[in-house]
Amino acid sequence: MSPSSYLYLLALSAIASCQPATDQNAVNNSVLSFYTDFEAGSLGDVQQLSAHHWQCAVAGETDADHRNRQASWYYFRVEGARDSTLTIDLTDLVGEYNYQPGAHAITAQTRPVISYDNRNWRHLSDQEVSWDEEKVILRLHLKPRKDTFWIAHQPPYTTAQLKQLLAQYQEEPYMKIQSMGESAAGESLVLLTLTNTAIPLEQKKVVWLMARQHAWESTTSWVVEAAIRYLMDTTAGRALLDKIVFQVMPMGDPDGVARGGVRFNTFGHDLNRNWDLVRPAEMPEIQAQKQAMLDWLSQGHPMDLFLTLHNTESADYVQGPDLPAGHKLLAYMTAYTSFEAEGLRPMPETTTMGKPGRMTVNQALWAAQGVPAYLMEMKVERVEKLGANRTVDDWLALGAGLVQALAAAVE
Numbered sequence: 001m002s003p004s005s006y007l008y009l010l011a012l013s014a015i016a017s018c019q020p021a022t023d024q025n026a027v028n029n030s031v032l033s034f035y036t037d038f039e040a041g042s043l044g045d046v047q048q049l050s051a052h053h054w055q056c057a058v059a060g061e062t063d064a065d066h067r068n069r070q071a072s073w074y075y076f077r078v079e080g081a082r083d084s085t086l087t088i089d090l091t092d093l094v095g096e097y098n099y100q101p102g103a104h105a106i107t108a109q110t111r112p113v114i115s116y117d118n119r120n121w122r123h124l125s126d127q128e129v130s131w132d133e134e135k136v137i138l139r140l141h142l143k144p145r146k147d148t149f150w151i152a153h154q155p156p157y158t159t160a161q162l163k164q165l166l167a168q169y170q171e172e173p174y175m176k177i178q179s180m181g182e183s184a185a186g187e188s189l190v191l192l193t194l195t196n197t198a199i200p201l202e203q204k205k206v207v208w209l210m211a212r213q214h215a216w217e218s219t220t221s222w223v224v225e226a227a228i229r230y231l232m233d234t235t236a237g238r239a240l241l242d243k244i245v246f247q248v249m250p251m252g253d254p255d256g257v258a259r260g261g262v263r264f265n266t267f268g269h270d271l272n273r274n275w276d277l278v279r280p281a282e283m284p285e286i287q288a289q290k291q292a293m294l295d296w297l298s299q300g301h302p303m304d305l306f307l308t309l310h311n312t313e314s315a316d317y318v319q320g321p322d323l324p325a326g327h328k329l330l331a332y333m334t335a336y337t338s339f340e341a342e343g344l345r346p347m348p349e350t351t352t353m354g355k356p357g358r359m360t361v362n363q364a365l366w367a368a369q370g371v372p373a374y375l376m377e378m379k380v381e382r383v384e385k386l387g388a389n390r391t392v393d394d395w396l397a398l399g400a401g402l403v404q405a406l407a408a409a410v411e
């Protein structure tokens with residue numbers, strides 16, 4: 001269905017669902033248009049409840065077995081809104097996590113972001129949202145100052161943004177851009193090598209960094225962008241490239257990001273589970289990442305630290321083996337950045353819940369290769385150290401700090 005016919009149906013359903021109104025003009029004048037016709041756009045059914053009150057379901061996503069529904073991504077544009085007072089209810093939030101029903105990632109503490117140019121985002125204030133615990137609805141109270149605005153769960157970061165970033169470093173000798181393979185939809189899976197190649201590898205430490213195994217976790221990409229910029233564009237960052245090789249896998253699920261997915265690849269598989277399985281046809285992304293790392297190790301190169309970046313709603317934490325590298329990473333992050341975690345979280349040794357297909361990348365690398373492999377969760381909700389939700393600038397600062405933390409961890 002074309003975006004325009006989809007929009008037409010939306011408008012029809014909105015008009016059809018209008019409650020009887022005493023002031024018909026008010027209804028006619030308040031028909032908004034909702035669009036998701038751009039990269040990473042996502043929204044479920046839209047209904048108009050009254051003149052200025054709209055119900056927007058969050059689309060959510062289930063896995064290949066129709067389990068583990070997660071509804072933590074929405075990103076849409078609204079047109080026709082200027083000078084009106086709007087109520088938008090975000091509904092259909094409940095799903096399940098690790099096969100436990102009832103979970104919902106969007107909570108009373110979640111603050112969507114709004115933009116008038118699809119570039120600059122601010123969080124809605126406490127006064128602009130309310131939470132219905134019984135119905136599990138996040139209600140937005142908006143007075144848009146322009147006709148068109150965008151709403152998202154957190155500041156988006158698309159595959160197009162990554163391509164624009166990498167284009168700036170195409171001719172750069174300190175960065176090699178390779179393809180590890182292709183995603184299910186045929187998108188190139190990028191592997192970046194950042195180092196000073198004039199200095200032999202044997203004299204350097206090696207850090208592997210991964211992001212976007214889960215499509216919705218957009219702010220981890222802002223962190224990666226800042227890490228790359230710090231290494232390439234600052235004197236201190238360049239100096240680190242004399243001593244460290246950074247192997248960066250910035251976009252684990254480009255297909256999911258492009259279609260506005262949540263946490264499953266094109267075939268419905270969680271790319272940060274399943275590391276104990278070998279199913280290259282259904283999970284080419286895992287296959288490509290695994291092969292790139294095994295090739296590296298089989299060439300006799302070290303992997304002094306591995307880190308995969310994730311977002312979660314309510315906590316910053318680092319999970320992984322009880323080794324000095326993990327403790328140093330955490331200590332630096334908590335001392336010098338907005339990261340607020342209380343100590344290294346232990347990692348189950350093997351698959352979780354005794355089921356095959358539940359092993360995470362850091363579990364697998366530690367269990368099978370003995371690599372000091374960690375997972376870092378970075379929270380979407382309010383950060384006490386900042387007294388606010390992290391803005392894009394805060395995520396960028398976290399990325400620059402992360403580079404220094406990784407360097408400190410492998411020193």
Ligand SMILES: [Zn+2]
Pocket residue numbers: 213214217272309310311
């Ligand atoms: Zn994740």
